[in-house]
Amino acid sequence: MLRPKVLLRYSHHVFQPKTALDDSIKALPTHELFQTLGFIRQSQSGLVHWLPMGLRTLNKVESIVRHRMNQDGDALEVSLSALSPRSLWEKTNRWSGTELFKLKDAKKASYCLTPTCEEDITNLMNEYITSYRDMPTTVYQITRKYRDELRPRGGLLRGREFLMKDAYSFASNEEEALQTFQKMNAVYNKIFQDLKIPFVSAWADTGDIGGDLSKEYHYLHEGGEDTLLTCDQCGDVSNVEKCESFPDEVGLHSGDVNVKYALSKDHSTLICYYYPSTRQFSWNLAMDAMEGDVDVNLKNESNEKVLKVFERPDDEIMFSKILRVMDCRLNSRSNFPDFPLQKYLKNNFGQLNEVSLVAAEAGEICGSCEEGHLRGDKSIEVGHTFHLGTKYSEAMGSKFTDSNNNSNSIPQMGCYGIGISRLVGAIAEVARDSKGFKWPTSVSPYLMSICGKNEQLVQETRQTIESPDVLSQFNSKLGLGARIKLSHALGIPLAIIVGPKSWPKVEVEVRGQRWNGNETWKQSYETHKDEYDWQIIVTDDGTEKHLVPIENLSKICNILLEDL
Structure with missing residues (x-):
């Protein structure tokens, strides 16, 4: 065992490899290379200790992000507790999330380790935002977050504990909120320019976090988990969930057809989305086809459950409507499934044709300009911005007095995330070679x-x-x-x-x-x-x-x- 003074003498390289490197490092996955070179040490699956070499890089990424958030984002830095009470998450119906680390204190009160902080930050800002004069305002933090990943993978790219910059904006109206959203995207552009690695930004699906507008930031890399689609004509870039595409020729699919049932918001109309069984159904495109008149609370329910909710007594059948929405790739010879509700009359039915209902694929026509074709690139997501609207502020009881003296106005929110430790892993993945x-x-x-x-x-x-x-x-x-x-x-x-x-x-x-x-x-x-x-x-x-x-x-x- 080294004596303290001897350890101090060699402290700068105590974590370095003890023997000369051989040519095998070129075949090592990035996560293993990090450990071989003394940047990190994995303690458990999805958990790492940061060593001096890795910490220097981590701190530099953090400094770049903090500098831009302060200087260009006009954001205020806070640091929230990593423990969040169950009561806040129940208000937003997110306590049932399967990726939450949950625990109880000595008094049996329930908490979770925060994977994100919409609930806590909104609850905090409720105490400080009382008037439209208090907005717009943006607060952020750079702290550790926790996600109970069942299968952590990619080393720093998808762990159970990670360092994250999460920011949250509050605005008095939608126009102000969208201005803040655009401002924060400009800040993100500067952050990724400062990091020097070439990046792309893409319009994206808001997912479970909510809202109606979001943008992702990616590094293109063949080992990435995501796919970005770029039009060779208009240059529009979107992720697969957000992109719309059309085939070069419509109506060529004569094989099996799948159906997904949905209901209008007032449950008066059964919506039957028909699409090729060989393609992935897209909820975003399905919503667009109905101009948003879909009950999203049922989108993850089975067809049987949706039909059960829609079922009407015989004397009400004449007031119900059934709308068939046909993907443009189908034709009359396609193999459609049988419709289970035989008692509904022909005048109950309507049909919407020539829409795209499936996830876009490379090689198809761009849905934005309808001229160019789409190119697919694998990528690693490293940042995400969201315009949230009032999803969380309304659930958390946020109120302020607006310029018309209305004291029941609800703030418009946005949230903006960058995975600091994920960025280290992503840059390493992109910026490495055989040496x-x-x-x-x-x-x-x-x-x-x-x-x-x-x-x-x-x-x-x-x-x-x-x-x-x-x-x-x-x-x-x-x-x-x-x-x-x-x-x-x-x-x-x-x-x-x-x-x-x-x-x-x-x-x-x-x-x-x-x-x-x-x-x-x-x-x-x-x-x-x-x-x-x-x-x-x-x-x-x-x-x-x-x-x-x-x-x-x-x-x-x-x-x-x-x-x-």
Whole structure:
């Protein structure tokens, strides 16, 4: 066992690999690579401990998000308790959620560990928002959240505990709320630009969280769980749940047909949605076809349950209506299921044709412009914004006095999430190659490493660099080649290699990627190459190296880092 002073001496690399890395790291899944390189350590399925290297990256992501929320979002930071009482969740009918971690205190009162905070933040803001003059306002927090995932997967991408930035806006009317929604999306664009990894935003389904308008932020990657569809004509980007598409030719499906039953809001009309059995039914498109006149409380009920709710006594049949809604891919020869309610008369029936009721697929015609075709890309979702309306504020009894002195007005809400720890996992997934990670400078744990076996030269080199983001301590058992290889695997943008043979010149290997395509350093090189005695070497494998005198090292590193 190491004595405390010995442990302190090696504290900077106690979590580093103890032996040289081999070529097997290129085959490791990202979650395992994180652990091999000492960024995190998994304690249980879906749970991780953050180690010093990983914490540096996590904190940098958090700082970027916090800076933009404060500066551009005009948001106020709070920190809510992770324990939320059952009574709040019952008000919004979300206590029955299967992913809630639930517990009881010594007095048998029930709580959950918060996966999201619509209930708690609305309950809190009820005490402070009493007038339209108090709005618009946005509050946010960056805290740990909890979700009882049955099958955690993807490491940091889908865990049971995660760090999240969740923000909530309150507005006095819908126009004000939509302005805040647009403002927050502009903030998100800046956040993802600051992170430097190319991203796309897409219109999305609001899902169980509610509301009628939402936008997702994604990194395109073949290993992602989501699919984005992009029109090659109008450029519209949507996720599968929100996208509408049409076939090149209508009415070509002659196979089996499925039916999904629904009811109008007043339950006077039975809606029969017919669609190809080979395709996935889309509730969003089904709602659009009926212009929203559908009882959404029954959307997850079986056909049998919907028919039972609709069933009428014989003397009321003449007042009931049945509407057949036909997906545009069907034709009269399609194999339709039998209709179970035979006693309804022909004049009870109506029909709506040539609508799209199924999830869009790549290759079909874009429903937005009806000209271009859709391209599908796998992606990783890293952010989501919602316009919620009054779903939570009404359920939580929120009231304020508006400009007309009406004291029963209900605030309009929005919510805006970014998975901080998920972002670390997503960037790592996108920014890695056969050598390991390849972080952008915005979130790299260190900007530079100093690799050398001569401790005196390493220290002299370190003293010439003003930046605190320099890794100069490695496990003493690692040779020079192993240190360079470890630096590259860790994803540090620049590796500074020092040795007595080339001293007082040092070699700078560029590990980072120029994510924005910028190469402004070339201009500086042409201007200063003679003044700085700056040489460039590109090896056969494409490695970019810069040979520079030690006195000009810091200036040249700063130039190179601007593009990485």
